[in-house]
Amino acid sequence: MAQHNPHHNLGTVLSFEFIRTVTKGRFWIGTLSVPIIIAVVFGLIFLSNTTTDTAADAQKSAQFSISYTDASGLITAADAALFRATPAASPDAGIQAVQSGAVDAFFDYPAQPESTTVRVYGADQGIFENGKYAAVAQALLTHAVNQKIDSPQLSALAAGQVKIETVTYDGTQESGGLGSVIPPMVFLVIFYGLIVLLAGQMLNSTLEEKENRVTEMILTTLKPTTLIAGKVIALFGIGLVQMLVFLSPIVIGRLFFPEELSLTALDLPPLILDPVRMTVGLLILVGGFALFTTTLVAIGAVMPTAKEAGNFMGVMMALIFVPFYAVALVISDPQSVIVQIFTFFPFSAPVTALLRNGFGSLSLPEAGIVIAILFVGAAVMLRVAVRLFQYGSISYTSKVNVRTALRAGPRRPSADKPPTTPGR
Incomplete structure (x- = not known):
């Protein structure tokens, strides 16, 4: 063989x-x-993040008629004028103005917005467009607070824009x-x-x-x-x-x-x-x-x-x-x-x-x-x-x-x- x-x-x-x-x-x-x-998922995530950021920026700068009431006293006339917002006589009047179509949105700021919900009312423009109301209400309040602080450093700290780095040790060696x-x-x-x-x-x-x-x-x-x-x-x-x-x-x-x-x-x-x-x-x-x-x-x-x-x-x-x-x-x-x-x-x-x-x-x-x-x-x-x-x-x-x-x-x-x- x-x-x-x-x-x-x-x-x-x-x-x-x-x-x-x-x-x-x-x-x-x-x-x-x-x-x-993997490539498709990363692409969709990247596209989604880009679209979300663009949409959020667009909503914050969206132009529509606004009335508001402010029990906290944080929002000044100058702050409101920057967002083209006008004071409402009362919360009920603000809501009725939205219902009648006199204004597009009404923001009701409570006396303690840090612990009490801010109420936002607006004309329905679809589930995706309706997000602009809350975005602008938040932007108006943030601007007013920053103006009160009158310090970019304190404003950044108040907004939580702080980078924190944590270092831990396993005995005398730094752990990763x-x-x-x-x-x-x-x-x-x-x-x-x-x-x-x-x-x-x-x-x-x-x-x-x-x-x-x-x-x-x-x-x-x-x-x-x-x-x-x-x-x-x-x-x-x-x-x-x-x-x-x-x-x-x-x-x-x-x-x-x-x-x-x-x-x-x-x-x-x-x-x-x-x-x-x-x-x-x-x-x-x-x-x-x-x-x-x-x-x-x-x-x-x-x-x-x-x-x-x-x-x-x-x-x-x-x-x-x-x-x-x-x-x-x-x-x-x-x-x-x-x-x-x-x-x-x-x-x-x-x-x-x-x-x-x-x-x-x-x-x-x-x-x-x-x-x-x-x-x-x-x-x-x-x-x-x-x-x-x-x-x-x-x-x-x-x-x-x-x-x-x-x-x-x-x-x-x-x-x-x-x-x-x-x-x-």
């Missing part, structure tokens, strides 16, 4: 799996939908606050994106050959370990492509819209890149992705059809969302028993550990244990996947008995002997 170069075979599997996936239209539809949706939380939390977002988009691909990577009845032919020229390892590595490459695509809106936004997407515009604190937490986050991301990939590949090796495998994929997807039911506890009491279980249980560990790493409650010893669990778990599941695929590769109509497959010795279809299905 001809000898086959295992490195050549691995490269063949890698290139085949990678190229087969990235050349499919549905792969790019799913992958590109994420950055497109929100600015140190955001960067490592990016790994959690990437983890969710990769698992949600690639879970089906992971599951089907071994099912396609089984459903097409070609596994016994493939295994006559390839070792099961080479085949499964090639598929897993190819999935890592596909995940890397998707990760780069996910980050593309941020890169493009920073290059072409630096002011709109600046931290100041988003009202965010300066970002602090802690090399330790970023390294831990990256290792947890890679380990968690490897564990879920090998596990889903193993499930695909057990199941005869994609339909039956879909039920197990739902369970796997649920496991990565379970920690969010206790997210408040994860943040406020990371040493509680339930959080510790979520942290070290392999299939909830990636999300829980990434959350804790982002908020700075994951110690280095704990991080080391979690990373070891994930990588060792991925290696074990890779071995299990190989054994299950080797045993159940030709079980086309029934689910493989996992216990029997793991206890059985390695089996490989032969080109000289027709394969038989286990259990028949």
